[in-house]
Amino acid sequence: MAIIEDRLSTTLVTNSYLYPDSKERHINTDFENGPIAITDLSEGIQYQSWALTIVSGNFTLTPETTGSPVIILSGQDSIRCSFAFDKNGRPNIFWTDSGNLSHFYWYDTVAADFVITDYPDVFSGMLSLDDKRVMESDVSDIILWYTRLVGPQYNLYHRKQRDRYGIEHLMKENTFPFIYKSGMHKGLRGQIVLQTV
Numbered sequence: 001m002a003i004i005e006d007r008l009s010t011t012l013v014t015n016s017y018l019y020p021d022s023k024e025r026h027i028n029t030d031f032e033n034g035p036i037a038i039t040d041l042s043e044g045i046q047y048q049s050w051a052l053t054i055v056s057g058n059f060t061l062t063p064e065t066t067g068s069p070v071i072i073l074s075g076q077d078s079i080r081c082s083f084a085f086d087k088n089g090r091p092n093i094f095w096t097d098s099g100n101l102s103h104f105y106w107y108d109t110v111a112a113d114f115v116i117t118d119y120p121d122v123f124s125g126m127l128s129l130d131d132k133r134v135m136e137s138d139v140s141d142i143i144l145w146y147t148r149l150v151g152p153q154y155n156l157y158h159r160k161q162r163d164r165y166g167i168e169h170l171m172k173e174n175t176f177p178f179i180y181k182s183g184m185h186k187g188l189r190g191q192i193v194l195q196t197v
Helices: none
Strands: 029-034 048-055 058-063 070-073 080-085 091-096 102-108 113-119 122-129 142-150 153-160 169-175 178-184 190-195
Touching: 029 080, 048 080, 048 091, 058 080, 058 091, 070 091, 091 122, 091 142, 102 122, 102 142, 142 169, 142 178, 142 190
Parallel strands: 080 122, 122 178
Antiparallel strands: 029 048, 048 058, 058 070, 080 091, 091 102, 102 113, 122 142, 142 153, 153 169, 178 190
């Protein structure tokens, strides 16, 4: 489910988020549907909810139903984080450290490995797999949403997995600085919530 014409909808269509995006989130905790185990798609990409937390410098993914917690990255410092599984069940993490430098841990298909890309001017970031339905698996993308201070205002942007996150798309000028949530709502449309704090 690509973002049509790489722009926001001209008509606002709001609805309640699908689970687990409907859960209340803390800025250093995120929830996403994912597989039965990391990279195990035997039960599909929506088998269970997973929680990302950071404790003692470790980004840990904890499954809601089946399996044990898995440490994805160690030795990190985060004040805000988000994650999403790609359609192959690989976790990707975006976070901002206490020095306000943002980082993105993602799977690069060219390198055939995970890489970390720094985003020094990004203020608030959020990841989501835009459409987790099986029928959309060929066209689904992880979307990286973020805000950046440009002059006196914050602007909203996105980058897509299919472009290896190399192309920045301006989505809205003069917006709220913090991204609180992004994901699919009950009307099966992508939705993003921004706020002042």
